[in-house]
Amino acid sequence: MAHAAPTAAGFQDCRNIWVQTLEQLAEADPRIVAVVNDSVGSSKLNSFQKKFPDRLINVGIAEQVMVGVGAGLANGGRIPFVSAASCFITGRALEQVKADIAYANFNVKLVGQSSGIAYGELGATHHSIEDFAWLRPLTNLTVIVPADAWETAEAVKWAAGHEGPVYLRLSRMPVPDLDIPNRRFQPGVAETVRQGSDVTIIACGTTVHLAAGAADRLAAEGIAARVLNFSTLNPLDEQALNDAAATGAIVTVEEASVRGGLGGAVAEFTAAHRPVPVERVGFPGFLPTGSVDWLFKEYGLTPEGIAAAARRALARKG
């Protein structure tokens, strides 16, 4: 597809591991079903459909009933993974996500595919950069943004075993596996990608490896930047945020709007508990036409752009 970034060596489209993991789980647990809005291909569920034809429920292009059906399937004892482009499963069906899933507290897994600006040139209708702001305040809903293939698999496994609603925000943009020894997935606990105490870069999803690249550049300048993979946006790891504030300067990085998302969450926390300079890297709002690569560069979602934001945060440090 024109809007997918080219795959560099060692980079993976995490949708492959998502569906491999789901199929393994579904083989072991007959309660697991998938619900889609005609998004079989874009959710990479073709092989799931072949293996479990009855357990792939395609409601057609109809997101409200898709999410409502998910709640009903949970009422009937199934474990539904409701999968669709994140712009539609959140924006189009937001009241169903709020009322039927989060408020009703049903055991439903919402899977937002091709999130952020993965649909690049298709424009703001297909970008999903508001989803963090929309979903982060919803009580009961765990919001997870895996950063790489390993974390995607772990998050899918955890979601299947967790009794309660989850939003998994997946991407179609290839990312490298993070080089972190002895990893253990813990929802609600930030993962340290780089150690450092001069400034903390808090990133999630597709931007974590870029933040690690920024820390490597800063290290060459003698700046020790801590990098956190902040893959759970609800609930927040407040201990990690407190420790980040103790470094005296924070940069947030997300493939999302800087308003209300990860940057908003961090700014809320620091303003309330431990005010420090916070530089937010992300998108300001509806974006101009452009490829994924161009938009990432244009808005500073690059190792150099993130390093520059860290320098700005350091300059503001008291």
Added chain:
Amino acid sequence: MPAPAAPMPAPLTNDTLALIRDKALWMRRTAFTMVHRAQLGHPGGDFSAMDILATLYFGVLTYDPKRPDWAERDRFVMSKGHATGALYATLCAAGYFPEDWLPTYMQPKSLLNGHPNRNYLPGVETNTGPLGHGFPVATGIAIAGQLTGASYRTFVLTGDGEQQEGSNWEAAMVAGHRKLKNLTLIIDRNRLQQGAGTEETSGLDPLDDKYRAFGFDVVEVNGHDHAALLATLAAPPGDRPRCVIANTIKGKGVSFMEGVASWHHGVPNDAQFDQAMKELV
């Protein structure tokens, strides 16, 4: 009147009709008492739906209030979630919670919220209130039953004005396409929404033809005739979902409320309450 004991349903006899009649009367008096005490609620829609609820819970549904999570229970989804006077009176009468909870209706921290919350009250199948939510969820419940071959049936009650929400028609397409014979949609066709008639607001007729076109068996019934409701709702499933258009009267049972749109969320003063209690006997 004490809450009845489980299990249901009772056999279809004249005793069943007498039970439904008695319960419907108790539920109307109870709901109006709750609304009068709280000075909040939606009594017009409570009363249009009450005979449908009484027929379901005392003549049709199989359930056990001591085991609200029983996997094989029949499901009833109250999509017109604002009619909590009706729903809570029903669930109390069915034995899901004690009568002394009723006076807490809409009081601070009450389990009897203005719209039903399944995490607060046993017997509530899903959270509703915003219109157009219950039918899609009921469709999912019916799909789960279809997948597993479960024996339970799923009933969902929507208002008629509620049918203006597009999500209902998404659900209708899915239910018709999947031939969900274990699903019954009941429409409380009182022909009034909160400010005016449905047909002058955004017309629904011909509602029967619409649902036939979506793949439903459609039955029209007098929504206050217990015998007719019982025969319709207890009928064995066909080969497709069923839509029961229950023709009702908003405010049914109290002379000054019947057919008056302002009783959608109107609440009674003391004199109106006393008058209603004299009529509901």
